[in-house]
Amino acid sequence: MNSSYLGDLELRHLEALRAVAAEGTFGRAAATLGYTQSAVSQQVAALERIVNEKVFDRPGGPRPVQLTPVGRMLLSHADEVLGRVSSLERELAEFKAGITGRIDVGVFQSVAVKVVPMVVGRLRQEAPRVDVRPFEGVDDQHLIGMVADRRLDLAFAVGSAFDPRLQVVHLSHDPFVAVVPADHPGGDSISLRGLGVVSMIGQPVHDTCQMKVDAGLADAGIAPDYVFRTADNAAVQSMVRAGMGIAIMPLLAVDGNDPEIRICRLEPPIPHRELSLVIGPDPSPVTQHFVDIAVEVCREVVATAPV
Amino acid sequence: MNSSYLGDLELRHLEALRAVAAEGTFGRAAATLGYTQSAVSQQVAALERIVNEKVFDRPGGPRPVQLTPVGRMLLSHADEVLGRVSSLERELAEFKAGITGRIDVGVFQSVAVKVVPMVVGRLRQEAPRVDVRPFEGVDDQHLIGMVADRRLDLAFAVGSAFDPRLQVVHLSHDPFVAVVPADHPGGDSISLRGLGVVSMIGQPVHDTCQMKVDAGLADAGIAPDYVFRTADNAAVQSMVRAGMGIAIMPLLAVDGNDPEIRICRLEPPIPHRELSLVIGPDPSPVTQHFVDIAVEVCREVVATAPV
DNA sequence: GATGATGATTAGCACAGCTTATAGTTCATG
DNA sequence: CATGAACTATAAGCTGTGCTAATCATCATC
Numbered sequence: 001m002n003s004s005y006l007g008d009l010e011l012r013h014l015e016a017l018r019a020v021a022a023e024g025t026f027g028r029a030a031a032t033l034g035y036t037q038s039a040v041s042q043q044v045a046a047l048e049r050i051v052n053e054k055v056f057d058r059p060g061g062p063r064p065v066q067l068t069p070v071g072r073m074l075l076s077h078a079d080e081v082l083g084r085v086s087s088l089e090r091e092l093a094e095f096k097a098g099i100t101g102r103i104d105v106g107v108f109q110s111v112a113v114k115v116v117p118m119v120v121g122r123l124r125q126e127a128p129r130v131d132v133r134p135f136e137g138v139d140d141q142h143l144i145g146m147v148a149d150r151r152l153d154l155a156f157a158v159g160s161a162f163d164p165r166l167q168v169v170h171l172s173h174d175p176f177v178a179v180v181p182a183d184h185p186g187g188d189s190i191s192l193r194g195l196g197v198v199s200m201i202g203q204p205v206h207d208t209c210q211m212k213v214d215a216g217l218a219d220a221g222i223a224p225d226y227v228f229r230t231a232d233n234a235a236v237q238s239m240v241r242a243g244m245g246i247a248i249m250p251l252l253a254v255d256g257n258d259p260e261i262r263i264c265r266l267e268p269p270i271p272h273r274e275l276s277l278v279i280g281p282d283p284s285p286v287t288q289h290f291v292d293i294a295v296e297v298c299r300e301v302v303a304t305a306p307v
Numbered sequence: 308m309n310s311s312y313l314g315d316l317e318l319r320h321l322e323a324l325r326a327v328a329a330e331g332t333f334g335r336a337a338a339t340l341g342y343t344q345s346a347v348s349q350q351v352a353a354l355e356r357i358v359n360e361k362v363f364d365r366p367g368g369p370r371p372v373q374l375t376p377v378g379r380m381l382l383s384h385a386d387e388v389l390g391r392v393s394s395l396e397r398e399l400a401e402f403k404a405g406i407t408g409r410i411d412v413g414v415f416q417s418v419a420v421k422v423v424p425m426v427v428g429r430l431r432q433e434a435p436r437v438d439v440r441p442f443e444g445v446d447d448q449h450l451i452g453m454v455a456d457r458r459l460d461l462a463f464a465v466g467s468a469f470d471p472r473l474q475v476v477h478l479s480h481d482p483f484v485a486v487v488p489a490d491h492p493g494g495d496s497i498s499l500r501g502l503g504v505v506s507m508i509g510q511p512v513h514d515t516c517q518m519k520v521d522a523g524l525a526d527a528g529i530a531p532d533y534v535f536r537t538a539d540n541a542a543v544q545s546m547v548r549a550g551m552g553i554a555i556m557p558l559l560a561v562d563g564n565d566p567e568i569r570i571c572r573l574e575p576p577i578p579h580r581e582l583s584l585v586i587g588p589d590p591s592p593v594t595q596h597f598v599d600i601a602v603e604v605c606r607e608v609v610a611t612a613p614v
Numbered sequence: 615g616a617t618g619a620t621g622a623t624t625a626g627c628a629c630a631g632c633t634t635a636t637a638g639t640t641c642a643t644g
Numbered sequence: 645c646a647t648g649a650a651c652t653a654t655a656a657g658c659t660g661t662g663c664t665a666a667t668c669a670t671c672a673t674c
Contacts, residue, residue: 006392006399025621027620027621037620038623038663042623054589059671060621060671061619061620062672062673063671065621069408070399070402074395077392081395084384088313088388091380092358092377092380092381095377096360101380102376150373153376282361282375332650334650343632343634344651345633345635345653348652348653348654349654353630365639365652366641366651367650368642368650368651369650370641370650370651372651372652
């Protein structure tokens with residue numbers, strides 16, 4: 001009593017039903033389906049055997065056949081079924097074209113703030129039905145592990161110890177810059193040494209990004225004075241805007257459209273990060289699409305930055 | 308570019324997809340489907356060839372297979388398609404059980420008033436989703452022609468000249484009765500001769516039913532005095548109720564639940580009609596169901612009538 | 615009654631799809 | 645590191661399905 005007595009039903013039968021109903025004769029239906037009249041006759045006969053009901057009245061002679069009541073009922077269902085198959089077909093084509101599908105992407109704070117929204121925004125313009133699911137991980141290795149597990153399609157990463165089975169696409173270097181209030185004296189660059197004597201805004205002590213900044217400053221013999229720490233990049237920027245201090249942030253995490261802040265090159269620079277995408281095996285077309293856009297976006301962001 | 312590149316897709320492939328996704332291994336899926344593992348493996352391989360995409364990740368070893376992104380997409384469509392097939396199956400079963408379907412039934416006034424509503428009402432209790440479409444025809448021959456044409460499934464009829472190809476089911480005799488106000492003097496029968504001297508309510512002169520009444524009265528040498536004529540059976544009955552006169556009607560057209568009128572046998576009777584159903588070729592189960600109920604209803608109506 | 619348009623039937627053939635049997639792959643385990 | 649367990653893939657062979665081609669049967673129309 002599983003698939004029960006319709007187990008022999010196949011799409012071919014429903015297509016024949018629909019074609020004959022539409023064309024009125026077996027012969028014309030056969031022509032549109034690319035079969036011979038005999039084949040369609042046998043297909044309809046098979047359908048009638050399967051449902052154990054006459055589906056068409058054949059008046060004989062040159063008059064067109066007509067659906068029986070059962071036939072009409074079956075036809076309405078056939079239209080539904082075949083319609084679903086068509087939409088499967090359509091969505092499959094869209095999937096292959098990279099304009100539909102789902103992307104589970106691993107992100108972290110500094111990249112989630114700006115790069116991911118830009119990529120997603122541009123992707124949605126080209127392919128509105130794509131379903132992007134960012135997953136914020138605790139660190140690189142966590143995300144890379146999930147990519148290897150197939151639980152993510154791809155992930156942003158700054159480290160360099162990658163799983164050799166995973167494809168890696170380099171996006172851009174991500175220099176550390178100083179974020180200062182717009183009315184801060186000075187030009188587009190700022191002396192690293194000067195940072196020892198000003199108030200600074202930073203992220204929590206154990207943040208991977210922050211640790212890199214502190215290491216860079218320590219190497220230059222500088223002991224920064226953090227007056228406020230927060231894990232929220234936007235909050236950091238707000239504090240700078242309010243004149244509370246200066247922040248050192250990765251360029252890709254700064255909201256460059258804020259007119260009340262200015263971005264300054266560090267002199268000398270702190271060793272920068274390299275931003276990459278780690279891509280799982282057999283990436284889907286839409287994942288590839290995401291990668292392409294991410295590369296494009298990063299190139300633009302770095303190119304237009306005033307550093 | 309007609310059915311395009313999914314032309315080889317069959318329900319079997321979608322069933323295999325669903326089963327493997329549900330069971331986690333090809334072997335268990337095969338068991339639930341009643342195939343060997345090899346068959347399911349080949350079915351999935353065929354599906355992957357058809358869509359030209361890997362549908363499952365096979366990690367190897369004892370770990371279960373997992374859907375790829377395309378696989379997930381295909382599965383959601385497969386569920387839709389197979390769900391539609393199931394509902395086709397369900398409705399087909401209901402059709403065969405006579406509890407769903409459509410009935411186009413030919414009716415005429417005297418039967419439309421009472422018998423048809425009773426039959427439809429009872430049918431709807433047993434099979435609420437049946438779609439009954441009464442069609443009121445001008446006369447018997449008209450309706451019978453439509454039944455023969457398959458434009459009606461069945462029709463009520465009072466004549467006797469039927470198409471030999473059509474099945475005829477006798478419902479009951481339908482005696483003519485006198486309808487009098489409840490306070491009318493006398494008992495359950497009324498003398499035909501007495502009708503020559505009272506006011507009468509009738510139907511239009513050329514109504515088939517009325518002509519039969521008039522012929523019966525003429526045979527008895529009676530010239531009735533019609534003070535009002537209307538084609539509407541309910542209006543006739545209202546006039547009787549108002550005391551305007553007496554009506555002669557077929558029993559099956561009288562609303563017996565009206566406490567303000569009384570039904571009287573005619574002495575001697577006028578030749579009665581025979582009510583039948585004319586049934587088209589290959590009646591559907593629900594049509595048969597309708598017939599059964601009609602027989603039942605007519606038997607009850609005649610049995611409980613006070614004549 | 616001949617004619618033409620149509621569906622049904624038959625025979626034959628090719629191939630799809632199943633089963634059985636076996637090989638290949640991966641992970642766990644001693 | 646070899647071995648076994650739990651899978652899937654593949655090969656070979658056979659059966660039955662489903663197609664084509666050709667022919668027959670049926671019914672309106674002229």
